[in-house]
Amino acid sequence: MKNFCLHDWTDFDRTGKRHCRKSGCNFVSHKDAIVTETPIDYLAPDWVNYEKVHCWRNHINDRIKGMWNTFTADQKAAIAISARELANAEEWS
Ligand SMILES: [Zn+2]
Numbered sequence: 001m002k003n004f005c006l007h008d009w010t011d012f013d014r015t016g017k018r019h020c021r022k023s024g025c026n027f028v029s030h031k032d033a034i035v036t037e038t039p040i041d042y043l044a045p046d047w048v049n050y051e052k053v054h055c056w057r058n059h060i061n062d063r064i065k066g067m068w069n070t071f072t073a074d075q076k077a078a079i080a081i082s083a084r085e086l087a088n089a090e091e092w093s
Helices: 062-070 073-088
Strands: none
Touching: none
């Protein structure tokens, strides 16, 4: 079974799992999976303005920003999720 997909997922069901909404994709999250949502702005990110905290765009370096329009939507989503995981791990005190 796949342990990840890039589609939209349902909310948690009664057993604490999430399911992929896309027909044909049978992804179901593990009960304790930490789910990182795809940032909504991944297709055309604003590289000028940033959120104060936990901003995924802060974790994209300039070289990748310069190449952004050459990536497919799936590649953009994968990179954005990876950056968001880093952003979510930021510790603010
Ligand atoms: Zn899926």
